[in-house]
Amino acid sequence: MPKTDDLVLFAQVAEYGSFSKVAEINSLTNSVVSKRIKKLEETLGVQLLYRTTRKLTLTDAGRTLYQGAKTVKQAADEAFDAVSGFGEAISGHIKISVPTISGELLLAEAVAEFCSQYPGLTIDMSLENRFVDLIDEGFDLVIRTGYLEDSSLIARHILDSQWVVCAAPGYIARHGRPQQPHDLKAHNCLQYAYQTTGASDWEFKGEGKNQMIKVSGNISTDNPIALRKGALGGHGIAYVPRCLVYQDITRGDLIDLFPDQVGKRLGIYAVYPFTRQPPKKIRLLIEHIRQKYLDIRHCF
Template sequence: MPNASELALFSLIVEAKSFNKAAQLAEISPAALSKKISKLEKNLGIQLLYRTTRRLSLTEAGEILYSHSKDINKQVNDAVSAVSSFSEGLSGTIKMTVPTISGELILAQAVAEFCQLHPKLSVEMRLENEFVDLIKEGQDLAIRTGVLSDSSLIAKPLLQSNWIVCCAPSYIEKHGTPQTPQELSRHNCMAYTYQDKGAHDWYFSQSDEAYYVKISGNFATNNSQALRKAALAGYGIVYVPRCSVYDDMQRGDLVQLLPEFHGRQLGIYAVYPYTKHQSQKVRLLIEHIKDCYQQQAEYF
């Protein structure tokens, strides 16, 4: 009879869609993984996978087995997580990677507060906008915004990030206030280029209507702080996450434009590798970050 480990490895191969990728996630060699699956097929007396150099697919029996075994990894991880605090406690180090905007704002304070609550624990936080390979880089946790496509990662939603249009009062004094999104085409709109799409096509919605407005301007940058400073100096209009300019708007240094129109919304997620059980310390850090975000939801 197959054991839980063999079934978990079989499910991992199906979800990773590759022996090599599954072997990497399971931290064993592809040859060892292939041997284990061959043993599983031999014990069951039936072929589970069609394997070629380019493609991996399930047999009919493999589809049935996968439908019953796909939750084994989750059940094992949940069980380990439930007792992990007894063996490890909140000590050691958590390595995490976060976007620059998040790291410079509420997130840094939330993580530092968590470390103070647990003196035996330390956190190494990297600020970078590139989404690194968590397993290869040895990272336990990432905070990410937007659509996540890597199926080997688990993503837990934390909050929605709302984008707004804003500028300095001095810009309004010189150029007036746009009354509709379409009027932005007549203004100097400065683009934030660190995004897959939408740098020069700004999204708006009102009631049941949604559309994009093409903008143009004489300055664009992939750095949010550079864009913010250009806006503070009165050089143009920007379209950015509200959290990045919230304090500026509270002081009156920036003014929100077109508040009756909704901008884009992107989910903020806590992300960690699928094959690593979620340790007690990582789980509690995620909960702490989520609580801090929700307590200051007006930022977002």
């Protein structure tokens, strides 16, 4: 029977296409890697690789073995990751950036609670809506809502945030209630400038694909709290994350105008720089934050 560590080594060779790269990763020589793969081939009685001076290519048998070998490698990686950092002391400093809404809703308290659990730890938490540069600005962790494009970062999905279109009963009494999304064109729409799409483009579900309704209004801001207050004051219709106005809607201070039609739903992610295994304190903080979100998932 082949040794498990030889299967893991073969999976690495298949992934990197290079004996030298795999040798470097495992602190081995090229000849040792080559001999172990050759021995694996002899044990199985099949050729796994086509070797040329320029590259390595999997044979049909190699491709078949790789499907199982990569599962063994993944299981080994996960096992090592599960126990790595057990000896780490939870201390030091963490620099984190979180969105304004989530920060005020739950993260400020969650981070303070985490620090209380680990007295040797300090956290610098920035509440802001801009998309910070993790690497250049030295952030260890960012909670981000939206879309992740930078492949140099790792993102762990926490949950999704549903958006709503809402207005105060007083506004509806004065201006009437829009019956369908297109009716919003005739209303004063308070616009949230912090969006991946334009502030005046409001997304609704449609047949086949979502549709954008172009709205207008007398206020545009990147501060969601200002939008909430404007809507509560009866000054217009707001398009915001549901978690921001969940309690207002529950109390009847705001009315969800299109509860089943708003198409905007964004993921909330814990994002950190690319690394095979982040420090234990970061892993623990992510899990702590994730649980706090899940505890109030009904608001999202």
